[in-house]
Amino acid sequence: MHLLIPAAGRGSRMGADVNKLLLPLLGRPLLAWTLAAAAKAPSTGWIGIIGQPIDEEAIRLLVEKLGLRVPVQWIEGGETRQQSVYRGLLALPADAQQVLIHDGARCLASPALFERCGAALAEIPAIVAAVPVKDTIKQVYPHSHRVEKTIARERLWAAQTPQGGNVGTLKVAHAWAAAQAVAVTDDAALCELRGEPVQVVPGEETNLKITTPADLFVAEAILKTQLRQDPSP
Ligand SMILES: Nc1ccn([C@@H]2O[C@H](COP(=O)(O)OP(=O)(O)OP(=O)(O)O)[C@@H](O)[C@H]2O)c(=O)n1
Numbered sequence: 001m002h003l004l005i006p007a008a009g010r011g012s013r014m015g016a017d018v019n020k021l022l023l024p025l026l027g028r029p030l031l032a033w034t035l036a037a038a039a040k041a042p043s044t045g046w047i048g049i050i051g052q053p054i055d056e057e058a059i060r061l062l063v064e065k066l067g068l069r070v071p072v073q074w075i076e077g078g079e080t081r082q083q084s085v086y087r088g089l090l091a092l093p094a095d096a097q098q099v100l101i102h103d104g105a106r107c108l109a110s111p112a113l114f115e116r117c118g119a120a121l122a123e124i125p126a127i128v129a130a131v132p133v134k135d136t137i138k139q140v141y142p143h144s145h146r147v148e149k150t151i152a153r154e155r156l157w158a159a160q161t162p163q164g165g166n167v168g169t170l171k172v173a174h175a176w177a178a179a180q181a182v183a184v185t186d187d188a189a190l191c192e193l194r195g196e197p198v199q200v201v202p203g204e205e206t207n208l209k210i211t212t213p214a215d216l217f218v219a220e221a222i223l224k225t226q227l228r229q230d231p232s233p
C-alpha cells in the first residue's frame with residue numbers, strides 16, 4: 001500500500017515557533033511516532049512525506065534515524081492540507097493503484113488501524129477512519145454563539161485519518177476541487193461531493209490529532225500506555 005503523510009502545516013493552533021510535528025514527544029519528534037507506526041503495518045510498502053522546504057532537513061534527519069524498512073519519498077507541500085495532499089497524489093509512483101492518506105499530526109494511530117484501512121480498500125473504493133461522536137453537539141449562531149439547535153448524534157461520526165481510495169478517483173476529485181475552488185478539510189469530503197460512495201472504517205478513540213498544547217499532555221499519557229503494551233514502536 002502507498003501511504004501519503006501530510007506534514008506541511010505550520011501548527012498555528014499549537015502556538016510553537018516550529019512545525020508542531022517536530023516537537024518532542026517522549027524523546028522523539030511527534031512525526032517520528034507517526035512514521036514508525038505506519039511503517040510497522042505490514043501492508044505499508046511506500047511512504048511519501050509531504051512537507052514544507054523549511055522542515056526538509058529536520059524531517060530527512062528523523063527519517064534517517066528511524067531506519068524504516070520501506071522507501072520514503074520527500075514531496076513539497078502546499079498552502080493548505082488539501083493542496084498538500086493533491087501534490088502528494090501527483091507525486092505517487094506510476095504503479096500506485098490505491099493510496100492511504102494519514103495526517104502526520106495523528107501520531108497515536110496503531111499499525112492495526114493502517115492494516116484495517118488497507119484491507120477495507122480491497123473491498124471498497126473509498127474509506128475514512130472514524131469514531132462515533134460522544135458529546136452532545138450544539139449548532140450555534142455565528143456571532144452571538146446562542147444555541148440554534150441540538151443535532152441528533154446517533155448518525156454522527158468524527159472523521160480521522162487514515163482515509164483513502166483509488167488513486168485515479170482521488171486525483172480527479174482533487175483536480176475538480178482545485179478548478180472549482182472547492183475547499184474541504186478532509187479527502188473523503190471530496191469523494192462525497194463527487195458522489196462517490198465512502199465507507200467508514202472503525203477508527204480509534206486514541207487516534208487524536210495533535211492540534212493544541214493540551215493534546216500533547218494527553219498524547220504523552222496514551223503513548224506511555226501503548227509502549228507498555230508494545231515496547232518496540
Ligand atoms: N498546508 C498544509 C497544512 C496542513 N498539513 C498537514 O495536515 C495535517 C492536519 O492539519 P492540522 O492539524 O490543521 O495542522 P496544521 O495546519 O499544522 O495546524 P494549524 O491548522 O493549527 O495551523 C497535519 O499533519 C499538517 O501537517 C499539510 O500537510 N499542509
Ligand SMILES: C[C@](O)(CO)[C@H](O)COP(=O)(O)O
Nearest residue numbers: 081103159160161185186209
Ligand atoms: C483530516 C482530518 O484529520 C479529519 O479529522 C482533519 O480534518 C484535518 O485537520 P484540519 O485541522 O481540519 O485541517
